Amino acid sequence: MSGDGKYHVHYFAGRGLGEIARIALSEAGVEFEDHRFESLPADLKATTKFGQVPLLVTPAGDRINQSTAILRFIGATHGLSGKTALENAEIDQVIEGVNDIRAKYRALPADAANEERIKFFSTVLPQWLGYFEAILKKTGSGFYVGSNVTIADLYVYVSFDSVINKTADAQPIDAFPLVKAHLEAIAARPRIAAWIAKRPVSQW
Amino acid sequence: MFAAQAFASLFSSPAKTSSPSLASDHPTGGQAAHHAKPLFFTTPHHLKLTYFPIRGLAEDIRLILEESGIAYESENISFHDWHEGGIKQQRAADNPFGQMPILYVNKGEFILSQSKAIIRFIARSTGLDGGDAYSAARCDQLAEGIADLRRQYATLAYDKEFAAKVGDFINKTLVNSFTTIERVYDQNKTRYLLSQDRVSYADIMLFELVDQILALGQDARSVVAKFDRIGEVYKSIAARPRIAAYLASSRRVVAINGASASVGAFKA
Ligand SMILES: N[C@@H](CCC(=O)N[C@@H](CS)C(=O)NCC(=O)O)C(=O)O
Ligand SMILES: N[C@@H](CCC(=O)N[C@@H](CS)C(=O)NCC(=O)O)C(=O)O
Numbered sequence: 001m002s003g004d005g006k007y008h009v010h011y012f013a014g015r016g017l018g019e020i021a022r023i024a025l026s027e028a029g030v031e032f033e034d035h036r037f038e039s040l041p042a043d044l045k046a047t048t049k050f051g052q053v054p055l056l057v058t059p060a061g062d063r064i065n066q067s068t069a070i071l072r073f074i075g076a077t078h079g080l081s082g083k084t085a086l087e088n089a090e091i092d093q094v095i096e097g098v099n100d101i102r103a104k105y106r107a108l109p110a111d112a113a114n115e116e117r118i119k120f121f122s123t124v125l126p127q128w129l130g131y132f133e134a135i136l137k138k139t140g141s142g143f144y145v146g147s148n149v150t151i152a153d154l155y156v157y158v159s160f161d162s163v164i165n166k167t168a169d170a171q172p173i174d175a176f177p178l179v180k181a182h183l184e185a186i187a188a189r190p191r192i193a194a195w196i197a198k199r200p201v202s203q204w
Numbered sequence: 205m206f207a208a209q210a211f212a213s214l215f216s217s218p219a220k221t222s223s224p225s226l227a228s229d230h231p232t233g234g235q236a237a238h239h240a241k242p243l244f245f246t247t248p249h250h251l252k253l254t255y256f257p258i259r260g261l262a263e264d265i266r267l268i269l270e271e272s273g274i275a276y277e278s279e280n281i282s283f284h285d286w287h288e289g290g291i292k293q294q295r296a297a298d299n300p301f302g303q304m305p306i307l308y309v310n311k312g313e314f315i316l317s318q319s320k321a322i323i324r325f326i327a328r329s330t331g332l333d334g335g336d337a338y339s340a341a342r343c344d345q346l347a348e349g350i351a352d353l354r355r356q357y358a359t360l361a362y363d364k365e366f367a368a369k370v371g372d373f374i375n376k377t378l379v380n381s382f383t384t385i386e387r388v389y390d391q392n393k394t395r396y397l398l399s400q401d402r403v404s405y406a407d408i409m410l411f412e413l414v415d416q417i418l419a420l421g422q423d424a425r426s427v428v429a430k431f432d433r434i435g436e437v438y439k440s441i442a443a444r445p446r447i448a449a450y451l452a453s454s455r456r457v458v459a460i461n462g463a464s465a466s467v468g469a470f471k472a
Contacts, residue, residue, distance in 0.1 A: 050349045052385040062338065069344035075339040085329055086314055092321030096302045103355070133301050 003061030007032035010044060011054040014202045017067040018054040026195035027154060030061055030065045036200070068095060068155075075151035079152035082145060088090045090145040094135065101128045126172045129179055132156065136178035140181040142185060149189070157186040252308040253322075254295075256283060256463040258459040258470050259416070260358075262305040263321040264409050266457070268323060270450040271408060272330040278455065283462065283470075297386060320351065327405035334398045346388055346397055346406040352382040354413050358461070366423050366466035374423050385410065389433035403441060410434065411441040416460050419468045 007025055011018025013036040025032045037044075043053050043117050049065040056070040064070050075081040075091075082088040104124060108117045141147040144156060160173075160183055170181075173180050186192060215363045224392025230458050255262035255447070257280035269276050269279070285291045292302065299306050299317035307316045307325070324344075327333040333340040360366060378385055394400040398405045416433060417424050429435065450456055 049345055049388055050352070050381075062341075064341050064345055066345045069341050069348055072344055073337060073341040076340065085325065088328065089314075089316050089321055089325035092324050093300065093316060093318045095319050096318035100301060100303075128301070131302070135300050170396035 003057065003059050006057045007034060008057040010035045010037075010057070011053045012036065012040070013038055013200070015158070016204060020067055020155055021054050021056055021070045021074065022199070023154050023195065024078075024080065024151060025159050025190050026073060026075040026127075027149065027189065028080060029191055030078065059138060061063050069097070069138070071151050071155060073097075080151050080154070082150060087146050087150075088141065091150050091152040094144045097128075097131065098155055101125070102159055104128075123170065124174065129172055129176045132179050133176040136182060140168045142178075142182060144182075149186070153182070153186055157183055157192075161187070184194060229322075233326075250310050252279055252311075253277070253305060254279040254281060254308065255305040256281060256286065256462065256470075257457060258461060259412070259457050259468070260461060262413050263324050263460075264405075264455065265305060265319060265326065265446065266455075267328075267408050267412055267450070268326050268332060268405055270446050271456075272326070272332065273445065274330070274445055280457075295375065314342055320347070320402060323347075323405055323409070325444070332403070332405040332408070334404060339398055342397060343404050343406045346385070347409055349381070349385060349388070350406065350409045350413055353377070353385075354409075354416075356381075357413070357416060359463050361465040361467050365467070370420060370466075371423070374420065374427055378417065378427055382427070382434060386431045386433050389437065395436060403444065409439060411438055411447075414438045416468065419460060 009018060009021045009025070011021075012032055022032070022034060040053060042182055044053070044055070047063065048055050049063075052065065054067050054070060055063060056073070058073075065075055073120060082091050083175070104120065108114070108120055112118065135144055136142070139145065139147070143149055144152040160179075173183075187196065211216035232331075251274065252264060253265060253269070253276055255278075266278070281291055282289075286304070295304075295306065296302060298308075298312075298315050301317065303317060305317065305319050305322060307322045309315070316325060326331065327343070328340070333343050356373070356377055360369055363369055389397070396402065397404045414428060415438070418428060428438075442451065461470065463470045463472070
């Protein structure tokens with residue numbers, strides 16, 4: 001495989017499952033080309049592992065699919081992973097917890113009056129935000145694992161920001177001060193703030 | 205119970221923990237996360253895996269432990285004891301999200317939940333992730349693709365309209381996913397994802413998924429039979445000495461899913 005010496009992120013013209021790669025590369029302080037499209041080009045689709053994006057192409061030309069595999073790779077190669085095997089396990093635990101709440105959110109019917117949807121925002125989401133609040137309380141560092149920023153923090157931020165926090169009904173966050181402060185702190189990190197300021201505006 | 209202090213000490217100052225090896229045996233360094241050698245389980249640790257008496261989200265972990273030759277204790281908690289018997293509340297401090305599986309290392313010195321976090325933790329510690337960032341990324345990539353299909357399988361298994369939906373699952377979802385997974389193996393020159401003979405954690409996850417899918421019956425079997433590379437991985441893993449011994453033993457859990465599932469349901 002030969003690359004062109006640069007990172008490339010290929011994803012739809014939205015945040016969705018692609019934004020975590022862009023955020024992680026931004027926090028890592030590396031340049032990347034941000035390829036966006038309205039529909040997945042067939043020739044690109046054919047080169048992906050499961051016919052899907054996001055796709056990360058590394059400076060050496062390696063191609064990695066699956067958003068969390070991409071995230072872990074960036075973490076491992078740019079110092080955003082844990083310092084020990086135990087910290088990495090803790091990071092994975094947080095990432096998978098985020099995936100659980102994302103999956104519940106994604107399964108909801110769009111209809112705002114739907115019972116399940118109402119229940120999600122009134123009970124399920126607060127319950128899960130409570131889980132995250134408890135983790136932050138335990139670490140006491142403002143980060144989900146250890147005392148430095150890791151891919152776990154970035155994943156929580158991107159997921160809550162683009163999936164949950166942006167929804168009109170997502171007020172429960174106010175009851176969880178540590179979770180809220182963490183989201184604000186991550187958004188304010190200089191490289192992330194710079195990326196947010198320059199990224200294209202999109203609905204999702 | 206989960207002791208916050210013990211937990212903190214594992215991560216901060218190894219000198220204060222009763223088993224410094226837990227925290228300091230395997231620093232992963234600046235480039236982090238990876239290491240050339242199997243590290244964690246080179247010294248004996250007591251492991252206990254806690255879950256319902258089904259395969260569900262725990263069987264990949266059991267298989268990976270078995271393949272690695274690591275002894276572990278299985279704590280199987282009945283659905284009743286978990287939900288109505290107060291165990292869920294008793295274990296609340298052990299796992300951040302109120303769920304099983306849970307892995308207890310050295311009687312609670314380190315406690316981990318989330319099946320995929322546990323799988324990776326063991327895989328990293330035994331080299332089943334290939335040991336470097338690129339190999340691990342390749343494993344993660346395939347494992348996530350497998351997990352995507354596993355999730356759809358589980359949704360179907362518990363769907364009240366199982367009978368009406370199973371055909372589409374087999375002929376569309378399964379065929380599409382297996383086509384992409386088969387292609388991943390086709391692009392490899394080797395039998396397993398990373399090597400001809402050394403199995404990776406993703407290969408083991410594929411084995412278990414195929415096994416769960418075969419339980420759907422003859423139609424699923426016919427579809428699976430069309431994918432040579434996947435079939436080869438499945439058969440060769442089943443024949444690996446430690447896995448074969450496990451599958452033949454009483455440790456292998458029979459039920460795949462909970463009691464309300466339409467396939468592989470738990471029977472009391
Ligand atoms: N589990 C995968 C899911 C990827 C996925 O579903 N990608 C969608 C977009 S969000 C896609 O590429 N769909 C286009 C297609 O299937 O043709 C990941 O996390 O990367
Ligand atoms: N993403 C989690 C999901 C865990 C999960 O859903 N566990 C279920 C059993 S399969 C559970 O513990 N249910 C009982 C409960 O939530 O009280 C994982 O992979 O470990």
